[in-house]
Structure formats: C-alpha cells, structure tokens
Amino acid sequence: MSAVERIVAKDDSDDIGIARHLFEEIAARTADIEGVSRPAFSDIETQTLQFLEAFARKQGLDVWYDAGRNANFRLPEHRAADRFIIVGSHVDSVPFGGNFDGLAGIVAGLICLTRARRRGAGTLRPVHVLALRGEESAWFGPCYIGSKALTGRLAPAELEARHKRDGRTLDDHMSDAGIAMEDVRAGRPLIDLSKIETYLELHIEQGPLLIGKQIPAAVVSGIRGNIRHRAIRCVGEAGHSGAVPRAFRRDPVLAMADLLSRLDESWSTILGKGDDLVLTSGIVGTDPEKHAMSRIPDTVTFSLDIRSQSAATLDEMRALLDREMRQVERERKVRFEMDEELCSRPAQCDAALVAQLQAAMQRAGQKPFVMASGGGHDAAVFASAGVPSAMVFVRNRNGSHNPREAMDLSDFVAATDILYGFLEDRR
Template sequence: MSPDKAGVSRPAFSRVETATLEFLEGAAQQAGLATTYDRGQNLLMSLPEDAEAEQFVLVGSHVDSVPMGGNFDGLAGVLAGLMCLLRARRQGLRFARPVKVIAMRGEESAWFGPCYIASKTLMGVLGADERAAPHKGDGRSLEAHMADVGIDLAPVRDGQPLMQVQQILEYIELHIEQGPLLIGKDMPAAIVSGIRGNFRHKAVQCIGEAGHSGAVPRAFRKDPVLAMADLLSRLDEAWLSILQQGDDLVLTSGVVHTDSESNAMSRIPDRVEFSLDIRSQDPAILTGMRRMLSEEMAQIARERKVLFEPGSANETAPALMDPKVVAKLAHAMERLGIEPMIMASGGGHDAAVFANAGVPSAMVFVRNRNGSHNPDEAMEIDDFLVGMSIIYEHLVHEIGDA
C-alpha cells in the first residue's frame, strides 16, 4: 500500500490511508463480517450478530505509518483484531461480550505534529492548536485534511466525543514492541502495564545573528547553533540525573537543521530549528522538565544573546493500563501455557487516550527486532499469532476471569 523504495508510507488522512481502510473493509465483508465507519471515519468491523451492539469491547490500532516506516507498526494491531473476528466466525463461537475491531486514522505525529488524532477525536479531546497544525508536505491544516475524508468538524470543535465512553467496555491494542526487552527476555509477547506521557515541541527556533566565521570573535557572537547545543547538553545532564535517582525519562531531538539555502561552512547561521520530544511515566517529572526547559532557555538566551521561540507544545498525559484487564490478559497467557510477563511501554499509543478518558484499557506487545518506525521492523508471524491468541482467549473467556 505504498510506493516507497524503502519501507512503507501511509500518511495520515491521505488517499493511501483511505485505500488501506477500503482494502480491510473489502476483506472483512468477503469473510461475512459486518463493517461500518464511525463519525471519525475510522473503520469498524464485527461479527454480524454484534453489529448493533450498544456496548462492546473495542480492539484495534491505527493504519497510518511514519514516512518510510515498517510493515507492522499499527497495522498489526488491526489485523490481530480482524483475525479474532475471523477465528470466532469460522469456529461458530460468540465472544463473552460483543467485540468491535477498529482501524483508526492518524496516530503518528510525523505528518502534522499532533499524535493520536483519531482517538483524541473519538474521545472529544482534540484541541484547537492540534486541529490547526499544518501538514508537513502541503501546509494545509489538520482540520482541512479531516474534512477531506468526510469528518463533520462541528462536534470536534465543540469538544464533543464522537464515541461515548460508556459504549466501550474495554479497549485492547496489540502492537509490536518498539524496544529490545522481549528480545532480551526471549519472550514472544507481554502485557503492557502503562504508557509514557510526553510533551513535544515540533519546531523550536533559536534566533541569533549571522556573521563571517573568521571575522566575528567569540565575545561578539550570537550563535544559535551553540546555544541549541548548550540547551541540549543541559537537558541531557538532567536526564542522567533523573535516571540515577531511579526515575523515568527519555529525551530526543530528532530534527535539527539550519537553512541550507542561506548558510554555508564559513557563515555563522542566523537561526537553527530543532524538535524536542520529552517523555516520562511520571507526571511530576514532565512538569519539572517543562519548567527546566523554560528556565534554561531564558538563561542561555541571556548568556549567548539569542532568542528561543519554542512554539506550542503537543502534550499527552501518562496512562496506566487497567489492572483488572491486565490481570485478565495475564490469565489468558497462562491458559495458553505462556508465563505471563508485564512491562511498561516507552512509546505512546492510542490506548493512552482511551485510558485517560476513563475506558478500561490494556495492550499486548509482540516481540520485534530492529525497533520500529523504520523499514527493518522484524516481527515473526509465530510471535504475532501468540499475541493475537492472547487477545482471542481473553475475548472468548474474559467473564470467567473477573
């Protein structure tokens, strides 16, 4: 579903993303499943007898990807839910409670800056700044792209949920692990206990003053690149200190650049632009890092005679998975003869949005080599089937686990 030479690209709210949903819709209908679209234009699939259920367990993930990403991030979770439906239909079984599988649009932040767009829209928490975010390619707003796929934006602007929390008995999401823990433990799958929150600045600008690299002494320089390096160094020192105290934090600056059109090796640049992605499972740590970032920017600006313009931040609160649902999935692992493993998630997921909205939520991680968000994602199908079977076992028997 992608023309890329390396990996796959399914941009959020694009024709490729829509074509992916249509492909899944056709496959589900051909297998005798019921399909429909919710008010956020996400695909919903279910057994025919559960199509009109007013309350249901929601299983799924997102279908968009980062540019030149891997085969499994997001889409594996949708296919796991779809396979649960197909297995139940072929075996003539009913789930303990009605189940709907959701294939969501727009989870990745790569295209607009905001993340978890579909789930935030469903829960009524997609903010005005997020809706106004420009697309990295055409510059048009997220709102405009949402309207293009047929979403009625009036309730979204009013902060109205497009799916009521009371409808969702549980939200369960399968996802490839984005780190090396399951590889190191030689485990095919694990249950997720919590998801890091984050705050992200898509494009921090540090503005200085251009000059000749050989003619301007250090005392007279207003060098934005060195100011940025100073800031990142101080943040890195704070990161190490927080880890040494046994607390949780990760920090990334994934985009750094000066203007290649106007700058050269022999020119002090007048500005540099960079991103910041700061994550923790502890809300207090995130609050402290926001305060530190502001204070360090102000101090470095005075010392180096530059100006920092951080722009607005996209924020997501940390989320704990529901202990009862986590325990039920662990029991399902035991029934399948697998020793349960519980772990935290370093990456963010739609499950965080549902959990923070009050939906009992949980995740299943599947072993995956080479990380994620790259063409080298390497999930083994046997491991995927284990993860899917954990969810299926839970869906069929979960009342007895309570």
C-alpha cells in the same frame, strides 16, 4: 517443542496465512521509496481501510464507518450487543516507516473475529475491531488525532496544525476525508463511550526489551506521556566563520547544543534517582537557503520530545527547560522562540485488565511478563476518556518508525493468542 511452537501449531496455519496476506498486500499497496508511507487522512490511508473492508466482508463480517471515518468490524452475531470491547489500533504510518506499527493491532483483531467464526461465534464476547485514522504525529504534529476526535478531545489548536508537506490544516484534511467536522470542532465525542466496556490494543514493541529477554509477547502496564515541540527556534547573529572571535559570537547552533547538553545531564540525574525519562531532538536544521561551511548561522530550528511515565517528571522537565533556556540566552547572547507545546499525559493501563491479560497469557502457554510502553498509543486516549484500557506487545526487531521493522509471524500469533484468550466467552 517450545510453548510458542505449540501455540502456532494448534490452529494457526489459517491465522498465519491471513496475517501474511494482509501484511504483504498492504505493504505492496502503500510502498514508498523505502518502507511504507500511509499519511494520516490521505487517500492512501482511505484505500488501506477500503482494502481491509473488502477482506472483512469476504469473511462474513459486518463493516461500517463511524463519524470519524474510521473502519469498524464485528461478527454479525454481535449486532444487538448493548456493550462491547474495542480491539483497536491505527492504519497510518510515519513517512518511510515500517509496515507493522499500528497495522498489527488491526490484523490481530480481525484474526480474533475470523478465528471465532471458525470455532463458533459464541466463543467470543461482543467485540468491535477499530481501524483508526491519524495516530502518528509525523504528518501534522499532534498525535492520536483519530482517537482524540472520537472521544471529543481534539483541541482547536490541534485542528489548526499544518501538514508537513502541503501546509494545509488538519481541519482541511479531515474534511477532505469525509468527516463532518461540526462535532469535532465543538469537542463532542463521535461515539457513545458508555457502551465501550474495554479498549484493548495489540502493538509491536518499539524498543529492544523483548528481543533481549527472548520473549515473544508481553502485557503492558502503562504508557509514557510526552511534552513535544515541533520547532523551537534559536536566534543569534550571522558572521564570518574565521573573522568573529568567540567572545563576540552569538552562535545559535552552539547555544542549541549547550541547551541539549544541559538537558542530557539532567536526564542522567533523573534516571539516577530512579525516575523514568527519555529525551529526543529528532529534527535539527539551519536555513538551507543561507547555511554554508564558512558562515555562522543566524538561526537554527530543532524539535524536542520529552517522555515519562510520571506526570510530575514531565512538569519538572518543562520548568527545567525554561530555566536552562534563560541561562543559555544570557551566556550566549541568543534568543529562543518557542512554538506551541503539544502535551499528552501519562496513562496507566487498568490494573484488573492487566491481571486478566496475564492470566490469558498463562492459559496460552506463555510465562506472564509485564512491561511499560515507551511509545505513545491510542490506548492512552481511551484511558484518559474513562474507558478501562490495556495493551499487548509483540516482539519486534530493529525498533519502530523505520522500514526495517521485523516481526516474526509466530510471535504475532502468540500475542494474538493472549488477546483471543482474554476475549473468549468464559461464562
């Protein structure tokens, strides 16, 4: 019997049953044409929180909503605790996304609480499980909205960001969700950060490393920061595809391709120096009212997402982007129009917490393994707010932000065991 099989065998049939129930029910309730869609600050997101609330109350847990309308859960025995550990993640998803991204962390926290009730509440240190709203940037542009609001770090410009479907502002949507916005607009924290001892987050891995290494779970060392542009516009000049010679063209699509190729070459160079970087342009398009096979377009719009674990590398890429744009403008007679930059700084997980999670991993019968996170997470916001933070990853096939996320429940329980081992009262 392998280490993971021994872990699953010990008392985890209840845990697997709870996890399967919660994952399957929420997937069914939030299903879309493909995958799931739980838009940030939507009725669907609210109903998901209410479903988790109903489950938690049946388990005898305390449930309440904070000023950001995030759901919180704890053991009744911990009501009087002056300080506590937060185990948190988010309930929203990208459009047509996978069911486990974010939700796995909340379910893991709830399983830690229900396991403690089975074993005796005194086995667990004071814990609040936090089900956050609005982590994904897919709906409004800014990321980590719920955790930024809680910690007083949501910028006024972010509140003016508009929803990708209805065009209304983030401020409007948050107000509709029942959030009293005065403190949010003023940048005041919605919770007492001094009471939070630690922030922990369990999350599916969003890349292939754990699959390749055949490891069910890992401890996270740090989280990449990012520079994002939702819509950069390149403006050229329309023309007939057959009648305008190359020398006379002002083709914005080829200019965009030229720019991205230059950035790609720089990416390769930076990796060759041993630095960390990823670069993506996930949204590209000409005007659908105008574009045609036989027409040189006059504009093209594209997104840009640059990520690194190094703040210096991000700064270098920002400067490089500006230089290369100016060069492409001169050579191809086009103009780039920038939207507002969205920026998140890299975050390092607390070294002492990483060591303690590794020890918990070993106690759970797993070989300790530490890796960096390519994706961003709410843990980065709590870390930047001065709260010691750390993460645990679960192996997940087929990546993330797609309906084919595939997390085995045995892997999920193995990762939850690491979390629980850290939270155990070992006095």
